[in-house]
Amino acid sequence: MDDVRGHAVNGNTRRPGRLRIGVVGAGRVGAVLAAALREAGHEIVAASGVSDATLARIDALLPGVPVADPDEVVRAAELVLLTVPDDAIGPVAAGLAKVEAWRPGQLVVHTSGRHGIDVLAQSGAAGIVPLAIHPAMTFTGTSMDRARLIDAVFAVTAPPGMLPIAQALVVEMGGEPVVIEEWDRPLYHAALVHGANHVVTAVAQASGVLSRIGIEEPARVLGPLIHASVDGALRDAPGAVSTLTGPVVRGDAGTVAAHLRALEGQPEALFAYRSMARATADLALSGGRIGPAQYADLIATLGTEGMGD
Known part of the structure; x- marks a missing residue:
């Protein structure tokens, strides 16, 4: 490995x-954030x-940066981007x-959405200043991600007095910092996963x-509809009640029953359809889009199969 102590980019003196x-x-997230901070x-x-x-990825996004073992990286740095999977941080x-x-x-x-600063504070790394900075964005690990960071929201959690440092780093990367309390991190991350990752699954x-x-090009059929729905x-x-469309918000239990029959040969899609249709019915009822009688018909049609106890 290269000796990275005293290394300076292109021999320049730092500002x-x-x-x-x-x-x-230096995975998809770490390399991109490092490139943004380098800029x-x-x-x-x-x-x-x-x-x-x-x-x-290092060669493409961080040209000229030496590759070293983790301990050498840490010893050479004033700030360490610990961009490893959530379960590996501690x-x-x-x-x-x-x-x-x-x-x-x-x-x-670290850039985990789930964790705050406790995961670092409990690791035995005495005296460090832990910062949790999570970009609410998907990453490809390519240069196109740099533009995505502009105006993206970053969830920041930091010790008392250190929050301005985390916020300043986010601003330097072009993002917008939003403070999330330590105990709210798992719920924050669950919301993002449910709203983004699960959309991909659907x-x-x-x-x-x-x-x-x-249908040879499903994207041509689904694309305009999905974009309009999400927007x-x-x-x-x-609430997103006024923009709900489809058979559930019309109280059309017959159409929902037809969908369930059609999906019987595709159990994964059937299970997801039942789950989301129930959630949609709850939302439609609470928002006044359907009445109690229509709601009861829909829930009876959806049944309890595959939903557990």
């Missing part, structure tokens, strides 16, 4: 207020990675503590159904 930043886990004038001193994909931080890589006052940023299932009946729901958030 005042700029940090020496190391990346432990803001910070110095990326080293990055860790072993897979061919990670090494290629163990990796603890492992680096065992080899005495951390030092007091060092800024350590689209994949719907595309599969259309493909099975011979309308976001405009109407958090």
Whole structure:
């Protein structure tokens, strides 16, 4: 591995207020955030990675940055981007503590939506300054992600007195910081997963159904409808009642029954349809789009099969 201590990008002297930043886990998120901070004038001193994909990403997004072992990255940096999977944050931080890589006052940023700062505080990395900065955005690990960061929301959690540092880093990357309390992080992240990741699952299932009946380009059928629905729901958030469409908000239990019969040969889509139709019926009832009698008919039609106790 390269000796990264004292490394300077292109031999340039850093501007005042700029940090020496190391990346432990230069995956899709870490490499992109590091590139954004580099654009803001910070110095990326080293990055860790072993897979061919990670090494290629470092070369493409962080040209000239040396690749080093995680402990070497940490020792060379003033701020460490610890961009590893959620479940690995604590163990990796603890492992680096065992080899005495951390030092007091060092800024350590993880990008997990689920975790706040406790995951770092409990890792045995004594004296570090833990920051949780989660971009509410999907990443491809390519240069196109840089534009996506502009005006994206970042959830920030930090110790008392350190919040301005986390917020400033977000602003430097072009994002908008939103403060999330430690205890609210799991609920915050669950909302994002449900609203974004599960939409992808629903689209994949719907595309599969259309493909099975011979539609060669499901995206052409679903695209305009999905974009209109999502745009309308976001405009109407958090209730999103006025933009609801479809048989449930019409109280059309007969159509829902026909859908259930048609989906019997596709259990995954059937289960998801039942679950979301129930949730849609609840939303429609609470928003006054359907009455109690229509709601009862819909729930009876949807039944309890596959829903557990």
